[in-house]
Amino acid sequence: MSLRDELSTFESGRLVLSVVGMPHVCPAVPIEFTTMTDARFRELDNGEDVEIIYTYPIPQLHSVDAVDEWIGPWFADRNITTHIDFNFASVNADAKVIHTEDGKRLSYDLLVGVPEFKPSPLIAESGLGETWMEVDKHTFESDHADDVFGAGDVTNIPTSKAGSVAHYTAGTIVDRVAALARANTPQTIFNGDSICFIQAGTDTGSHMSFQYDAEPVIRDETEFVHWAKLT
Ligand SMILES: Cc1cc2nc3c(=O)[nH]c(=O)nc-3n(C[C@H](O)[C@H](O)[C@H](O)COP(=O)(O)OP(=O)(O)OC[C@H]3O[C@@H](n4cnc5c(N)ncnc54)[C@H](O)[C@@H]3O)c2cc1C
Structure with a gap:
């Protein structure tokens, strides 16, 4: 069954979003999944029946400091439970339990893992x-x-x-x-300048700009950025 189908029939219980390894593609993915599912369950009026848990493998909520600072209050306001420094060791799919490297256990009803990305050999x-x-x-x-x-x-x-x-x-x-x-000397160089849109809930979004030599900066959430991301 696809995740979309699973989510459309999930009405109550514990949903765990776990970043299993790093680096993972798209730094926004765990934040977007968590904020969007939270908003969706609230829209469906079963926000009270679904417990959302977010886990991340380093001692903060996100590897980008600006995202970590922004998302902490966002999660706290919506009673999203977080586990940092949570290093996935194995999962017992029959018992629906995650085991961590330091011996912790976390049970789930629905587990969504964000895997480590590895390049092709x-x-x-x-x-x-x-x-x-x-x-x-x-x-x-x-x-x-x-x-x-x-x-x-x-x-x-x-x-x-x-x-x-x-x-x-x-x-x-x-x-x-x-x-x-054209037998010319190339002049264009890249200094790391990029922008990433980050969906926050279902109707607003933020964006983050970064460069090699500057700390990423995160902007205020707006409805405009949500639409920019959709297009
Ligand atoms: C769920 C999800 C959501 C994401 N959301 C965002 C987002 O909102 N914003 C954002 O900026 N990024 C997002 N990303 C990340 C983004 O998709 C990747 O960073 C981006 O696609 C990387 O582009 P790429 O060309 O390097 O690799 P890919 O897009 O993965 O393309 C690599 C291609 O190479 C092919 N290939 C692999 N091995 C071989 C081989 N041996 N021979 C021939 N072909 C091969 C693959 O089939 C694939 O078509 C998301 C990723 C995921 C998984």
């Missing part, structure tokens, strides 16, 4: 990096092969694994390849 096999595809973070040229560029989640650039980052990096690569094709 093809990268290492092809000599393009030990695990991640190793590229220059400003030009995306491979550290290991001439005339090879890398973009997206599989690269080692020090930023989020997000579609928006892949989108912004693509422009730099296109400019550089076009310059090389």
